Amino acid sequence: MPPIEGSSPLSVPPRGAVPRTWLTGLLLTAAALSAGGTAQAQEAGKQWTSTWTSNGPRLTEREIQQDIEALFAPYSSYGPLSFQVVSQVHLPDRTAYYYGIEPMPPTTEPWSYTHSTDPDYIPGPTLEGVVDQLRQHLDQRSLDEGCTPNTAITLAPAWDVSLTWVDDKTSAVETRAYDANYVIKDADGVCGFIANDSQYLERTRDVHCPNTVAMGWDAAEQACAGSLQPMAYLSPPLVPDCPDGGCDPASGDKMRPEPDFDLGWVSFTRIYRSSSSSQQGGFGLGWTHSHNLRLSIGADPAAPSDPTQHFGLIQADGSQISFKPLGAGVYEARDGSGDRLVADGSQWLLYRVEEVLRFDARGRLIERRFEDGNTLAYAYDDLGRLATIVHHSGRSLVFEYLGAGRNAPIAAIRSAGALLASYGYTNGTVSSATYAGGGARTYHYEHPSRPC
Structure with missing residues (x-):
């Protein structure tokens, strides 16, 4: 089940240090949709597969992630390791998640x-x-x-x-x-x-590096990164089938929006989905937020000899849209919305009905231009974490993090030095939100292994 809320607010050395003899190739199969079953904590109707593991299809994303993490157990004696969804590739019939070691600053x-x-x-x-x-x-x-x-x-x-x-x-x-x-x-x-x-x-x-064997300095990442390539797992795409939250469709997905504040010039909402993780969602497993839009670019991992680049969009609610090519540097969303993606040098512009979004070469959102003339600019810190959101008037949001890793959760959000919201965590997943006016929310997750 989704989280149950409490009270509401007022309104390296070179990479490759570890032998890769067991990392020879990337042979992946598309995940199959379940023919039936009931919607429950195991995300009925949705399965997760990876040929990196031998445990067969999994009924939850966290289970397939734990299978991959178990492959790194021999390196645990050389220092701590944490993991994250490194990137995603969205295809018409499936989504590939690349899962690997979380980049960290040196120790x-x-x-x-x-x-x-x-x-x-x-x-x-x-x-x-x-x-x-x-x-x-x-x-x-x-x-x-x-x-x-x-x-x-x-x-x-x-x-x-x-x-x-x-x-x-x-x-x-x-x-x-x-x-x-x-x-x-x-x-x-x-x-x-x-x-x-x-x-x-x-x-x-x-x-x-925090782990002296499985990690090494990566100049491109400007962090200690995994010496081994990320491993992929697959599932059917996550579609925006429950826009109002709290639904239980055939896929077993549960979605819940949690608005934190609305300042007029900017608002911030956390979104929980039981069936999938979002890259750098900011609040732990299953969570993302209304400014975590990301462009995905990559090849199909099930066809390593095919260099075709596939484009997709991870929306604010965590749902995924794939794009089809129309011509050189032009792509159109497959969902019938008419959203169009156009290359602009090394960056990308996404034209939507009410806004234009600009993404950098890495797929990170760097600007939103709304039809009413308002604009928001997004900046990131050295680890690629969202650092600030700046309105064209000069007003801004500043994000603080709990920890030094790239996937560290958001600890607090401020504007002009004033605290707007702060967050508490249990086992890496948000368990409380406290607001400037004294309001608070608490969350309890009914399933012991993951919040769903």
């Missing part, structure tokens, strides 16, 4: 500090500790001379990067100059001569 271990004056010094965990040891070392020089110690150490204002990790931006070794004065005897044997020791402190740290 940085704590700094270890040392100095160049005493080669026998064992590196320590703090700057204060290494400065104290340096002072003690120079004080001892004074004592060895028979002088009263009076060491003074002045540090340079900042650290200088000496060596970066393979990403060319995360520092692994840094140095910091210092100037130290200490007392020794002069040529006449009188304490009072100020000796100078101007060298440097050094700090080093280990930088690596």
